[in-house]
Amino acid sequence: MRLAKTSRLLAARVARAWLTLRYRVLSRRHNRLVLEQIDGVPLVVLPEVFNPVLLRTGVFLARTVVALPLRPGADVLDLGAGSGVGAVFAAHRGARVVAVDINPEAARCTRINALLNHLEDLIEVRQGDLFAPVADKQFDLIVFNPPFYRGRPQRPLDHAWRGEDVFERFTAGLAAQLKPAGQALLILSSDGDGQALLAGLHKAGFQCEVFRQQDLVNEILTAYRLTPARPNQAL
Ligand SMILES: C[S@@+](CC[C@H](N)C(=O)[O-])C[C@H]1O[C@@H](n2cnc3c(N)ncnc32)[C@H](O)[C@@H]1O
Numbered sequence: 001m002r003l004a005k006t007s008r009l010l011a012a013r014v015a016r017a018w019l020t021l022r023y024r025v026l027s028r029r030h031n032r033l034v035l036e037q038i039d040g041v042p043l044v045v046l047p048e049v050f051n052p053v054l055l056r057t058g059v060f061l062a063r064t065v066v067a068l069p070l071r072p073g074a075d076v077l078d079l080g081a082g083s084g085v086g087a088v089f090a091a092h093r094g095a096r097v098v099a100v101d102i103n104p105e106a107a108r109c110t111r112i113n114a115l116l117n118h119l120e121d122l123i124e125v126r127q128g129d130l131f132a133p134v135a136d137k138q139f140d141l142i143v144f145n146p147p148f149y150r151g152r153p154q155r156p157l158d159h160a161w162r163g164e165d166v167f168e169r170f171t172a173g174l175a176a177q178l179k180p181a182g183q184a185l186l187i188l189s190s191d192g193d194g195q196a197l198l199a200g201l202h203k204a205g206f207q208c209e210v211f212r213q214q215d216l217v218n219e220i221l222t223a224y225r226l227t228p229a230r231p232n233q234a235l
Contacts, residue, residue, distance in 0.1 A: 015217040029054055038062045043083050044112050048105040050082040050160035058085045061145045061187050064212050064223040065089040074140040084110030086143045091122040099125045100133050103156040131173040142184040148192025167197040171204050175228045184226040191219045205229035
């Protein structure tokens with residue numbers, strides 16, 4: 001019993017030291033113009049844009065999109081697109097994607113990555129706040145890796161971390177943007193205020209099913225499949 005506890009503590013300490021070292025080395029890529037790769041897919045990341053590799057949730061989002069049942073031609077919304085990682089991976093599977101971000105640099109970055117991956121015919125980029133730029137559209141799938149914390153963003157990159165009422169407005173607007181059999185994929189971390197978002201979604205009648213989970217030692221990432229309270233089919 002005591003031995004198991006000691007080895008758990010030791011493993012946690014080694015993991016923390018490794019994460020600190022990783023952060024020191026990788027932070028040179030933070031908020032800079034860099035070229036990243038996720039499973040062989042190149043992505044340019046502009047300054048003031050969330051780095052999907054450094055912060056790891058973008059990689060998790062990309063691999064979750066690959067794992068989803070998604071038919072070619074499906075209409076997908078990549079909400080809070082950042083570098084456009086979700087849009088690029090969905091378009092690689094033949095989906096028609098609209099990518100939205102409030103940060104103009106993120107919108108620019110997504111356009112660059114659509115071109116870089118020769119997916120410009122499948123990815124349309126609209127800059128703006130949450131569902132406002134797509135008020136005229138409905139989707140088979142909406143993917144969202146939201147800002148995990150509450151607060152007022154001070155600069156463009158800050159929108160990646162915090163928002164004042166993003167959770168409430170996402171919950172209130174989601175059902176109207178989904179086609180009759182549509183679903184959403186929401187990425188949350190054990191860090192941040194994600195539980196409040198989930199509680200709000202439950203209250204609004206959404207089913208929130210765990211689709212995929214990854215333990216990153218210092219945090220656990222979870223991809224939830226959200227379905228409004230009505231019968232649905234596979235995408
Ligand atoms: C955690 S980052 C995720 C970026 C990218 N999807 C990824 O997984 O790497 C959250 C993104 O949501 C965007 N965002 C935050 N609030 C938003 C809002 N109200 N409307 C649209 N986008 C928003 C941020 O600018 C940021 O790019």
